[in-house]
Every structure is written in C-alpha cells, then in structure tokens.
Amino acid sequence: MHPGQTRFPYLLITNNSEVVEKAKEISVNGVAEVRGVFTFKADADFQTVMTALSSGGGEVGLIQAYDLQYKNAAGDIANGLGHLG
Numbered sequence: 001m002h003p004g005q006t007r008f009p010y011l012l013i014t015n016n017s018e019v020v021e022k023a024k025e026i027s028v029n030g031v032a033e034v035r036g037v038f039t040f041k042a043d044a045d046f047q048t049v050m051t052a053l054s055s056g057g058g059e060v061g062l063i064q065a066y067d068l069q070y071k072n073a074a075g076d077i078a079n080g081l082g083h084l085g
Helices: 017-026 046-054 075-082
Strands: 008-013 032-034 037-042 061-064
Touching: 008 017, 008 046, 017 037, 017 046, 046 061
Parallel strands: none
Antiparallel strands: 008 037, 008 061, 032 037
C-alpha cells in the first residue's frame, strides 16, 4: 500500500456465488476469475470489504495485494493478475 492510496486490489477465494456477486457490486472494474480465485479492485479498505463480503454468511478468503509481480505466468494467470494492475 502507498500513502494516500484509495483504490485497493484484492484476491478473493470462495465457492459462494452470493459472495462473488457482492464483490461485483463493490468492485470498480469488475471481477475476474482465475483457477477459482477472483480478483477485483475496490475503493474501500480491507475491513470494509471483508465486512461486506461476509454479510451473507458465505465462506470468504480475502487477501489485499500490497505488491504484485509475476513471471512466465500462463495466459489466464497473467490476465487475472493484470486485472489488479
């Protein structure tokens, strides 16, 4: 994270379609799925996003991406992670 940052990239792990729909609602650029992991950006801090995603009671694994690099990634991985850039 950088000082003054207001848009944050997230990785979401869930099998719950309601959680994914909630992520779509709060995302600023949609949600991408790569091998069962969803990526999105939101204009909300970690706790706000986690509270929103957890509100329906579904299984949620949330990671805020502080730094991101990839090398020799397959096309789907590069596209999913590129969605966070």
